[in-house]
Amino acid sequence: MPDSVAGTPxxxxxxxxxxxxxxxVGPKSAQRLAYHxxxxxxxxxxxxxxxxxxxxSRIVFCSLCLNITETDPCAMCSDTRRASSxxxxxxxxxxxxxxxxxxxxxxxxxxxHGVLNPMDGIGPEDLHIRELLRRVGEGNVAEVxxxxxxxxxxxxxxxxxxxxxxxxxxxVTRLARGLPSGADLEYTDDVxxxxxxxxxxEL
Amino acid sequence: xxDRSRVYKTEGVILRRRxxxxxDSIFTVFSPREGKFDAIAKGVRKARSRMRGHLEPLTRSSLxxxxxxxxxxxxxxxxxxxxxxxxxxxxxxxxxxxCAELVDRFTIERAENPGLYELLLALLDALEGGAxxxxxxxxxxxxxxxxxxELQLDACAVCGGRILAGDVFLxxxxxxxxCTGCRAKAGGGRIISLxxxxxxxxxxxxxxGSMASLRIDxxxxxxxxxxxxxxxxxxxxxxxxxxxxxxxxxxxxxRVSAPHSEGVELPQGS
Numbered sequence: 001m002p003d004s005v006a007g008t009p010x011x012x013x014x015x016x017x018x019x020x021x022x023x024x025v026g027p028k029s030a031q032r033l034a035y036h037x038x039x040x041x042x043x044x045x046x047x048x049x050x051x052x053x054x055x056x057s058r059i060v061f062c063s064l065c066l067n068i069t070e071t072d073p074c075a076m077c078s079d080t081r082r083a084s085s086x087x088x089x090x091x092x093x094x095x096x097x098x099x100x101x102x103x104x105x106x107x108x109x110x111x112x113h114g115v116l117n118p119m120d121g122i123g124p125e126d127l128h129i130r131e132l133l134r135r136v137g138e139g140n141v142a143e144v145x146x147x148x149x150x151x152x153x154x155x156x157x158x159x160x161x162x163x164x165x166x167x168x169x170x171x172v173t174r175l176a177r178g179l180p181s182g183a184d185l186e187y188t189d190d191v192x193x194x195x196x197x198x199x200x201x202e203l
Numbered sequence: 204x205x206d207r208s209r210v211y212k213t214e215g216v217i218l219r220r221r222x223x224x225x226x227d228s229i230f231t232v233f234s235p236r237e238g239k240f241d242a243i244a245k246g247v248r249k250a251r252s253r254m255r256g257h258l259e260p261l262t263r264s265s266l267x268x269x270x271x272x273x274x275x276x277x278x279x280x281x282x283x284x285x286x287x288x289x290x291x292x293x294x295x296x297x298x299x300x301x302c303a304e305l306v307d308r309f310t311i312e313r314a315e316n317p318g319l320y321e322l323l324l325a326l327l328d329a330l331e332g333g334a335x336x337x338x339x340x341x342x343x344x345x346x347x348x349x350x351x352x353e354l355q356l357d358a359c360a361v362c363g364g365r366i367l368a369g370d371v372f373l374x375x376x377x378x379x380x381x382c383t384g385c386r387a388k389a390g391g392g393r394i395i396s397l398x399x400x401x402x403x404x405x406x407x408x409x410x411x412g413s414m415a416s417l418r419i420d421x422x423x424x425x426x427x428x429x430x431x432x433x434x435x436x437x438x439x440x441x442x443x444x445x446x447x448x449x450x451x452x453x454x455x456x457x458r459v460s461a462p463h464s465e466g467v468e469l470p471q472g473s
Binding site (some may be wrong): 023024074116118119120121123124125129131133151152156157159160163180182183184187188189190191192194 | 219224225250251253255256257259260261262283285289290291292293296297301303304357433444445446447449451452455469470
């Protein structure tokens with residue numbers, strides 16, 4: 001909590017406190033932002049306030065893929081040009097954007113909104129795995145692509161989902177793992193290097 | 204405490220990771236000489252971080268750290284053993300994560316415990332070599348012993364007499380097995396089968412390799428798991444956080460070997 005300096009008008013103190021709650025915003029940054037907002041035009045300030053309130057009032061979770069959207073089902077789930085037989089499973093909505101940026105995937109998504117993290121007490125019931133099983137169980141799905149992060153938690157999540165989805169007779173695949181472009185072989189860890197070797201391709 | 208030079212070298216097993224800010228993470232490391240400690244890795248969540256893969260939880264790495272004001276900072280990291288087979292197997296991974304939590308919970312920061320480090324490496328090596336999940340019982344017993352909670356398994360923990368005939372009880376509050384006569388004095392205790400008594404005594408005196416080659420059927424496995432879970436809960440004063448996950452993964456494993464018709468439900472931990 002930032003020190004409330006005596007004499008700070010109550011609305012400013014309140015704004016500083018609210019900004020301080022945001023991730024990565026310390027007490028000094030919160031003060032700077034608050035005084036910046038005080039200085040900008042009324043129009044700009046209200047646009048910011050509206051943007052914040054719209055995010056909370058207009059954004060919902062897509063009932064199919066659980067991605068954040070303004071319309072339910074979301075644009076990607078209702079796009080008939082996207083293959084409905086493929087579901088790419090990701091940890092967070094931001095991962096959908098990352099895969100879309102790459103531009104080479106044209107199927108559907110499923111957002112788990114987290115990853116199995118037993119050390120922090122996050123188990124399968126805290127993720128949207130049930131919804132995924134329901135979607136796969138309804139048929140029409142030929143492949144589930146596990147695109148969770150290649151971390152201990154992401155791998156565990158991928159294996160966990162595979163154990164549940166596999167018995168439904170659907171192909172479960174995992175994103176390839178290897179060297180990121182621009183990487184340094186010398187500093188690469190053994191697991192990544194071993195997997196890069198396994199996944200080598202003919203030139 | 205080691206010398207106070209600005210940078211120091213140690214090896215250690217990464218127990219857990221917490222994210223910090225935009226691209227940093229705090230890792231809890233368990234090392235033979237420094238004990239358990241937290242340190243920051245700057246920029247480790249960026250794709251091009253040189254340390255990222257060397258600091259994954261359950262990795263044994265050689266580390267170079269710079270002393271910081273509150274937390275030390277990783278400057279270099281190199282994998283000694285990635286324990287790839289452990290992380291590539293759902294159940295092995297769950298057992299290892301559970302054991303890593305026990306190390307985390309039963310130790311205090313910067314308290315040297317080389318024996319416990321050896322035990323953790325022995326467990327990871329055993330799991331890497333395909334040891335069954337009941338090696339976790341060996342680990343639980345020895346974690347307790349190495350952190351000052353050794354169970355009395357040879358004689359009655361209350362009267363010190365040999366446990367000859369009759370039922371054997373395990374009382375965590377008395378600190379081990381108790382005989383029928385002392386059960387009330389020990390404040391209760393659960394009855395434990397003769398087979399389980401034998402396995403626990405064997406685990407207490409043998410090495411992890413012999414424990415791994417022991418054949419334990421499902422019923423005995425469940426009994427031992429329940430008994431040791433109660434003991435761990437007693438000394439920790441709460442349930443380990445990774446316990447439900449371990450149970451769910453085990454339930455999933457047994458369901459795959461005997462599939463149900465309702466194969467789309469999440470497994471419930473017992």
